[in-house]
Amino acid sequence: MSNSIEKQDVQALIEHFNVIRPFNKVLGLSADSMDIENACVYFNMREELLGNSVYGTLHGGVISAILDITGGFVVFLDLFKTSKGTSREKLMERLTKVATIDMRVDYLRPGIGEEFTASGYILRTGSKVAVVRMELHNEENALIAVGTASYIVG
Numbered sequence: 001m002s003n004s005i006e007k008q009d010v011q012a013l014i015e016h017f018n019v020i021r022p023f024n025k026v027l028g029l030s031a032d033s034m035d036i037e038n039a040c041v042y043f044n045m046r047e048e049l050l051g052n053s054v055y056g057t058l059h060g061g062v063i064s065a066i067l068d069i070t071g072g073f074v075v076f077l078d079l080f081k082t083s084k085g086t087s088r089e090k091l092m093e094r095l096t097k098v099a100t101i102d103m104r105v106d107y108l109r110p111g112i113g114e115e116f117t118a119s120g121y122i123l124r125t126g127s128k129v130a131v132v133r134m135e136l137h138n139e140e141n142a143l144i145a146v147g148t149a150s151y152i153v154g
Contacts, residue, residue: 066116109144129151130153
């Protein structure tokens with residue numbers, strides 16, 4: 001049995017994201033990308049996510065939580081990408097240390113829509129900290145919010 005990181009490990013991470021993490025299930029999040037370069041998280045509007053029921057907008061806390069989760073997912077995928085040749089045990093040890101240090105969210109317009117996509121990309125990864133930029137769009141590709149976050153990675 002190989003001890004290296006393979007495509008099935010990335011698939012296991014996505015399954016963990018979709019099935020095992022309870023908060024992701026509460027928010028109705030799903031991630032299906034096997035493309036380490038393009039991490040996207042999807043969810044649909046639900047009544048439980050409303051911040052303003054009169055206007056039907058997402059709650060600001062939901063928006064920030066989803067951006068944070070997306071940033072963490074991006075960091076996980078980046079660690080997979082940069083850990084080729086690393087043992088599974090070493091990678092899993094590193095993944096368990098990932099945590100948010102700081103995050104800023106800019107709310108650009110009301111969170112109106114039926115389907116939303118959050119995406120992100122690495123700005124910089126060091127031996128201890130990764131910095132990620134995240135965006136949230138609705139089904140019309142309107143930019144709802146952006147975030148920048150720092151995560152501990154080692």
